Amino acid sequence: MSQEGASNSRRRFLTGAVAVVGGVGAAYTAVPFLAYWNPSATTRAAGAPVEVDTSTLEPGQRMNISWRGQPVWVIRRSEAALEALPTLEDTLADPASDVASQQPSYAQNTHRSIDPEFLVVVPICTHLGCIPSYMPKAGSLDADWQGGFFCPCHGSKFDLAGRVYAGVPAPTNLVVPPHRVAENGLLVVGEDDEEAA
Ligand code: FES
Incomplete structure (x- = not known):
């Protein structure tokens, strides 16, 4: 040659x-069940909003992203999980999300999100900052468990809207960061319609 x-x-x-x-x-x-979206170091450092394609998530699946140096989970809830949320209110410490610091005003609802199907949440326990385990299956923690997050450090429990159960060490619901659904259908984490306007 x-x-x-x-x-x-x-x-x-x-x-x-x-x-x-x-x-x-x-x-x-x-990759099914747990996907990881990793924006560039420059994007992360600037704290820029992160666009997420949720179309590949099946009900019950979770996607990990990082925004402003902290983890954020995007979870697609099943129909059964959504139906269970209103039934849990008597067992929760702040079922109506009255603590305003824990979510934007448009997420002060039963599902604590813009789109009921998708939860966007910072998975940092509001007790002392451990990362809770994601346990979406009903009955997987105890007989009454309807799916949610369990913190292994001191036993705090949160439902699938990130609302804290009563009688556990964590004082408040998990934080819901600003988010919106863009015109192209992508979920934008770290920015909402007010900021984008
Ligand atoms: S850090 Fe989660 S219960 Fe203590």
Whole structure:
């Protein structure tokens, strides 16, 4: 093979290798149950809003993102989970989300989000800051459990809207960050309609 031919074939090989690596990267975001969205370091440092494609999430699935250096979980709730939320109110410390610091005003509702199907929440326990376990299945913690978050550090429990149960160490509901649904259907975390206007 001439020197020029060898150089062309090496170039073709490298182009193919890059295409394969790109394909693997794209497939990674489609991993079922737990996907991880990792914006660039510059985006994270600036605290810029993060756009999330929720179309790949099945009911019960969770996606981890990072916004302003803290974890944020995006969870698609099942129909059964949504139906259970109003039935839990007597067992919760702040069922109506009266503590205003824990969510934007548009999330002061039973599901604590803009779109009832999708919860956007900062998974940092409001007691001493541990990361709770995500336990979406009814009955997986105890017989009355309707799905939610369990903090292994001192036993605080939260429902699938991030509302804290009464009688546990955590004093308040989990934090819901600003979020909105963009015109293209993407979920934007870290910005709401008021800020975007
Ligand atoms: S840090 Fe979660 S219960 Fe104490």
